[in-house]
Amino acid sequence: MIKVxxxxxxxxxxxxxxxxxxxxxxxxxxxxxxYALSAANxxxxxxxxxxxxxxxxxxxxxxxxxxxxVAVSGAHMAARLxxxxxxxxxxxxxRAGQVLRFDFPKIGxxxxxxxxxxxxxxxxLGSRSTYALGALGGYQGRRLAAGDELxxxxxSGQGKVGASLPMALRxxxxxxxxxxxxxxxxxxxxxxxxAKSFFAEPWTVGSEADRIGYRFKGGSxxxxxxxxxxxxxxxxPSNIVDSCYPIGSIQVPAGLEPIVLxxxxxxxxxxxxxxxxxxxxxxxxxxxxxxQKAHFVEVTLEDALLARQHYKKKLKRMSELFIS
Numbered sequence: 001m002i003k004v005x006x007x008x009x010x011x012x013x014x015x016x017x018x019x020x021x022x023x024x025x026x027x028x029x030x031x032x033x034x035y036a037l038s039a040a041n042x043x044x045x046x047x048x049x050x051x052x053x054x055x056x057x058x059x060x061x062x063x064x065x066x067x068x069x070v071a072v073s074g075a076h077m078a079a080r081l082x083x084x085x086x087x088x089x090x091x092x093x094x095r096a097g098q099v100l101r102f103d104f105p106k107i108g109x110x111x112x113x114x115x116x117x118x119x120x121x122x123x124x125l126g127s128r129s130t131y132a133l134g135a136l137g138g139y140q141g142r143r144l145a146a147g148d149e150l151x152x153x154x155x156s157g158q159g160k161v162g163a164s165l166p167m168a169l170r171x172x173x174x175x176x177x178x179x180x181x182x183x184x185x186x187x188x189x190x191x192x193x194x195a196k197s198f199f200a201e202p203w204t205v206g207s208e209a210d211r212i213g214y215r216f217k218g219g220s221x222x223x224x225x226x227x228x229x230x231x232x233x234x235x236x237p238s239n240i241v242d243s244c245y246p247i248g249s250i251q252v253p254a255g256l257e258p259i260v261l262x263x264x265x266x267x268x269x270x271x272x273x274x275x276x277x278x279x280x281x282x283x284x285x286x287x288x289x290x291x292q293k294a295h296f297v298e299v300t301l302e303d304a305l306l307a308r309q310h311y312k313k314k315l316k317r318m319s320e321l322f323i324s
Contacts (some may be wrong), residue, residue, distance in 0.1 A: 001065040001066060001149050001153065003132070004060060005099065005146060006291040009056050012054055012138055012144065013051050017031075029127070030158070033283040036074030038110045039165055039171075040052055042319055043089070043159065043163050044070065045116055046156065053114075053144075054110055056110050060144065062099065062100045062113075065097075070094050071163075075110050076105060077103055078102065085243075090165070109288060120150075121138060157257065163322060171287070173287050177294040179260075179284065179296050180281050183275045190225070201219065201220060203294050203296070204294075205293075207290045211264040214299075216258045216260070230257055236254050237252070238251075239270050244268045245269060245273065246276055247262065248278070251274070251298075254270055263282075278307055
């Protein structure tokens with residue numbers, strides 16, 4: 001059992017998400033940085049999709065009531081066990097009675113804490129991930145709070161103290177990020193000058209960024225082609241008759257600030273989607289801090305599929321390295 005002494009800013013239980021219910025309005029949820037969650041799990045001998053803790057910008061304070069094997073991946077929030085700093089991307093032992101605390105992140109936005117055996121909350125629609133807006137999954141359908149007690153599953157026995165992620169498999173975080181984008185169904189609704197400026201100019205993450213979507217600021221306003229709006233669409237040229245939203249899709253309400261929808265986003269609405277950030281780059285968005293800069297880079301669908309293939313190969317190499 002793990003007791004939450006302090007919950008941090010927005011700590012929740014997440015796994016790789018609940019697929020197959022988006023058409024019913026239930027988003028996949030799951031870790032915003034799927035690679036970091038998978039890495040932390042591999043290091044302690046868990047399946048890559050085991051439930052772990054996602055910590056955003058401010059980490060929790062956790063008291064362990066049992067001996068455990070723990071790994072921390074993702075954002076570089078220094079983990080301190082009874083005041084002693086633990087290595088990042090490396091499995092370490094925790095004894096019953098010890099307390100794990102975290103510094104502020106130097107790089108990245110979300111840290112993942114995996115424990116051998118996984119966080120053993122109930123499965124809801126096939127996943128332990130928290131969807132807080134729907135009070136679904138995770139620990140009582142919400143972010144963690146002081147006093148919560150988290151059950152731990154039975155360890156597989158494959159994890160080892162000192163198991164460490166090779167440098168070639170570690171993530172590069174921080175700095176100015178390039179986000180690859182496949183132009184969307186409504187991209188041609190932009191004026192040519194707006195389409196050009198969207199990809200040419202730098203954008204800055206807004207403070208409103210969360211699990212639902214990341215808002216970007218600082219670029220030029222995007223103008224849409226004027227048209228007579230159809231029945232059911234709003235009056236603004238950026239409005240459409242309601243349509244489905246894929247995860248990673250980019251909408252620009254009133255042409256002012258692009259919003260990239262993420263894993264807790266609604267499944268449809270009335271804003272034109274000018275493009276979609278490719279799946280291989282969604283982890284990067286989840287690690288962006290407010291005021292961090294990004295460039296959107298236009299790619300083809302073929303480029304996106306190739307990037308996804310490389311991403312999956314990297315995950316497979318990592319899994320094979322630690323889990324037999």
